[in-house]
Amino acid sequence: MASSESxxxxxxxxxxxxxxxxxxxxxxxxxALSQREIELEMEQACDRxxxxxxxxxxxxKGLLHKVLDDSGVTKFALCSTTCVxxxxxxxxxxxxxxxxxxxxxxxxxxxxxxxxxxxxxxVQEMNVLMQGVCPDCGKTRA
Amino acid sequence: MASSESxxxxxxxxxxxxxxxxxxxxxxxxxALSQREIELEMEQACDRxxxxxxxxxxxxKGLLHKVLDDSGVTKFALCSTTCVxxxxxxxxxxxxxxxxxxxxxxxxxxxxxxxxxxxxxxVQEMNVLMQGVCPDCGKTRA
DNA sequence: GTTTATGCAAATTCTTTGCAATACT
DNA sequence: AGTATTGCAAAGAATTTGCATAAAC
Numbered sequence: 001m002a003s004s005e006s007x008x009x010x011x012x013x014x015x016x017x018x019x020x021x022x023x024x025x026x027x028x029x030x031x032a033l034s035q036r037e038i039e040l041e042m043e044q045a046c047d048r049x050x051x052x053x054x055x056x057x058x059x060x061k062g063l064l065h066k067v068l069d070d071s072g073v074t075k076f077a078l079c080s081t082t083c084v085x086x087x088x089x090x091x092x093x094x095x096x097x098x099x100x101x102x103x104x105x106x107x108x109x110x111x112x113x114x115x116x117x118x119x120x121x122x123v124q125e126m127n128v129l130m131q132g133v134c135p136d137c138g139k140t141r142a
Numbered sequence: 143m144a145s146s147e148s149x150x151x152x153x154x155x156x157x158x159x160x161x162x163x164x165x166x167x168x169x170x171x172x173x174a175l176s177q178r179e180i181e182l183e184m185e186q187a188c189d190r191x192x193x194x195x196x197x198x199x200x201x202x203k204g205l206l207h208k209v210l211d212d213s214g215v216t217k218f219a220l221c222s223t224t225c226v227x228x229x230x231x232x233x234x235x236x237x238x239x240x241x242x243x244x245x246x247x248x249x250x251x252x253x254x255x256x257x258x259x260x261x262x263x264x265v266q267e268m269n270v271l272m273q274g275v276c277p278d279c280g281k282t283r284a
Numbered sequence: 285g286t287t288t289a290t291g292c293a294a295a296t297t298c299t300t301t302g303c304a305a306t307a308c309t
Numbered sequence: 310a311g312t313a314t315t316g317c318a319a320a321g322a323a324t325t326t327g328c329a330t331a332a333a334c
Contacts, residue, residue, distance in 0.1 A: 014308055016314065035298080047316050052299065054314090068210040068271060072324075073298070096263060110257050112270075117252055120277030121238060128254075129210060129269045135262030156333055158289065177323080189291050194324065196289090214299080215323070 002027075011061045018046040022054050023063075032067035032075040032095065032104035067095050067104055068129050077106050092126060098134035105134065144169075153203045160188040164196050165205075174209035174217040174237065174246035209237050209246055210271045219248050234268060240276035247276065 004023035008015050025041045026033065033041070035051045055076055058064040064076040077095075092111050097104040112128045146165035150157050167183045168175065175183070177193045197218055200206040206218040219237075234253050239246040254270050 014313065016308070018315075048298095049300080049317080050315055057314095066212045068212060068269070070208045070210060070216070070269075072214070072216050074212070074214050094257060094259070096259065096265075099266065107259060107263075110259055112254065112257050114272075115236060115252050115254050117236070117238065117249060117272065118277075120280060121249075121272075122275040122280055123238075123272050124241065124274040125272065127210070127212075127271045127273075128257075129271075130256075130259065130263075130265050130267070131269075132266040133264040135260075138262060138264055156288065158333070160290075190323095191292080191325080192290055199289095 007063060011063055013057070013061060017044070018050050019054055021046070022051060022058075026064075026076075026078045030078070030105075032069070032077040032106070034069075034073040034075045036073065037075075067106075068127050069097065069104060070129075070131075071102075075104060077104075080106075080108060092128075094128045094130055096134065097129060097131045098137055099131055100133055100137040103134065104129075149205060153205055155199070155203060159186070160192050161196055163188070164193065164200075168206075168218075168220045172220075172247075174211070174219040174248070176211075176215040176217045178215065179217075209248075210269050211239065211246065212271075212273075213244075217246060219246075222248075222250065234270075236270045236272055238276065239271060239273045240279055241273055242275055242279040245276065246271075 004020040004027065005015060007023055008019055013019065021042050021044060022038055025038050029041060035048065035055065038051055038055075039045060039048060055064065059066065059076065063079060065079050067075040067077045069075045092114065094107045094110045094112060095104055096107050107130075112126070114123065114126050117123060146162040146169060147157060149165055150161055155161065163184050163186060164180055167180050171183060177190065177197065180193055180197075181187060181190060197206065201208065201218065205221060207221050209217040209219045211217045234256065236249045236252045236254060237246055238249050249272075254268070256265065256268050259265060
């Protein structure tokens with residue numbers, strides 16, 4: 001598993017405590033996270049604004065991708081290696097949001113093949129969000 | 143085409159000026175709209191809060207569905223007749239957001255067939271957002 | 285006449301911006 | 310040393326809540 005430090009180096013980003021910790025949260029949680037969620041998961045908190053700015057930087061540099069959510073907050077998830085290596089990014093995997101725990105997971109194994117749109121549409125990117133009950137929550141209530 | 147009045151009656155909702163006008167905006171624009179966009183399109187404006195509350199009511203009663211968007215605002219679109227008649231709602235059509243004009247359209251003709259997730263996931267709903275350049279914007283720049 | 289919807293004020297939450305102080309290379 | 314990052318204060322959006330008034334049935 002890649003360390004936060006190596007990820008930062010690979011993307012030519014300065015190593016700072018906040019960045020490492022934010023990355024660590026993503027590596028540890030392996031799910032889509034909002035600024036607020038990151039703040040709560042950080043062991044040594046930094047300013048809200050730093051998190052927002054770090055997320056923008058990471059998005060720009062291709063470490064993270066946005067994950068759609070219908071709750072009104074912006075969520076991000078770590079890009080996988082394959083994603084980082086391709087241009088443009090490949091996010092054709094499915095995101096699954098659990099309606100019970102609220103967590104959003106990247107289901108890397110499942111890919112959706114892009115449908116053909118009527119002529120005139122120039123598609124650049126596709127995002128799929130599935131919602132329901134995740135394995136963990138389903139187990140608990142069984 | 144259904145009138146705002148008949149739609150409200152069919153859903154056992156009181157007929158009020160605000161509700162009719164908000165519905166009219168959806169019928170006229172036929173695209174996904176945020177509270178702000180509705181406010182701007184209304185001929186006779188009502189309070190912001192009324193729009194928010196009306197959107198919640200319409201969502202609850204099944205007149206509208208949420209449309210995913212990565213801009214951080216919540217958008218809604220009219221449910222089609224077929225959607226309203228099914229339980230749970232069917233929103234397996236594709237939403238297309240134009241990166242140039244920012245409009246989000248329901249591409250009703252295109253359906254995505256739901257992929258099989260690993261066992262343990264109880265899927266209730268799927269949303270697909272495609273992004274790129276819409277026919278209108280593509281035409282203009284050609 | 286009852287019930288429900290609206291407007292207004294105000295509070296909350298999410299996100300962005302400016303600038304001086306600090307940390308990284 | 311020089312440049313990029315951070316924190317703090319503050320501003321700006323988006324959204325929600327409480328309560329009295331007004332409108333719908």
